[in-house]
Amino acid sequence: MTETYNKSILVKEGYKETKLGLIPKDWTTPTISEVFDFLKTTSFSRNQLSYDDENNIFYIHYGDIHATFKKPLLDFETEANVPRLNDDVTLPNSVQYLQNGDVIIADASEDYDGVGEAIEIKNLNGKTAISGLHTFALRDIDKKTVPGFRTYIFKNPIVKKALKTIATGSKVYGISKSNTQKFKIVLPTLPEQQKIASILNTWDKAIAAQEKLIAQKQELKKGLMQQLLTGKKRFAGFSEEWEVKTMNDIVKYIGGEAFKSISQVEKGVKWLKIANVGIGSIKWDGNTTFLPSSFIEINPKYVLNEGDIVMALTRPILNNKLKIAAFNKKDGVALLNQRVAKLVSKNKNDLKFIYYLHQMPYFIYSMNAMMAGTDPPNISLKDLSKARVKTPSFDEQKMIVSIIESFDFEINCLVSVKEQIFNQQQGLMQQLLTGKKRVKL
Incomplete structure (x- = not known):
């Protein structure tokens, strides 16, 4: 492809310079x-x-x-x-x-x-x-x-x-x-619009197909969790009756600190706020606030590390799902803000088992009842600690967790494939919509 100079700007043949940038000659820039x-x-x-x-x-x-x-x-x-x-x-x-x-x-x-x-x-x-x-x-x-x-x-x-x-x-x-x-x-020209829309729609269908697989696997996991976490489905070798306990018997809830008088910094240790806690994930993009790194030694009680479980205490439920998530390596280290709680297992109970218990429909139903009349919806650590649950032995807890985690692994693999398809589509879309890549008509 030959190139010519136009107003000191290198312009490819078949393209033109506009206020929006370089686009194909037969494309327009209307208001x-x-x-x-x-x-x-x-x-x-x-x-x-x-x-x-x-x-x-x-x-x-x-x-x-x-x-x-x-x-x-x-x-x-x-x-x-x-x-x-x-x-x-x-x-x-x-x-x-x-x-x-x-x-x-x-x-x-x-x-x-x-x-x-x-x-x-x-x-x-x-x-x-x-x-x-x-x-x-x-x-x-x-x-x-x-x-x-x-x-x-x-x-x-x-x-x-x-x-x-x-x-x-x-x-x-x-x-x-x-x-x-x-x-x-x-x-673009009308024929190119039609072709570009058709191409991108094909990618949208591929993403939708992957989402369907993810949804199906999530439904299987949901049904299995309902069976396993209520004791309706048991494993060979486990026959002991499950014990009715309060949450206070199996977990300690640690609320965060407001750090009201402290100036924020551009870099340092992350400050985990309610906005960062999603349903099953921690979200930092656009919502990351930092505190001085020295706070880690001053406030060890509020330090979060890989594997810690956190949950929102204000508006904790969205679409009947609990805002609760596990920390992982990419989250690094963070300090816990007020109205977010850290879960610590007690009396030889598996933390992941406790994490899955919190996601059960009956537990979320009881939380909604506890929050009745609060505006905005708030759950207190005192009320949470009083909630009653049935729990098996530690070994059975570990077995249940391993089965649920195997489903999580499969779902994460499906999500990873979806993200790859999406990223490929985004790259292609940028090429097609700017005219850098032309479609064949």
């Missing part, structure tokens, strides 16, 4: 308002939403675009976690309902990476949906884009980078409607 109409959106709070199947109107909340909807296309045939408006909510007369192919953009985010995150609506099939809080809803004006490609316009790394330049805010970053309307995007 968003030249391609899409902005629909009216409505703002309702989470308190006005539910997952009641009898409610008729689906509601796209910006928080779900960031955290719930994991695929570029929101497929109403497969996505089960779209909230609905409560029946007592009154809609304004000006409301505009969504159609297949509409694009919903989150206009606010707690970090720059989430600015302009977008999804495209698919397979409504008679369902009624509206775009809600902190969103822009876009509809193609005159078929300048093809269905299935529209969401990828906003996943183009050139576009995503440029969107960050118009984001404003301190704790929350936002983009205004006026700036967004004037914002330029990169548009």
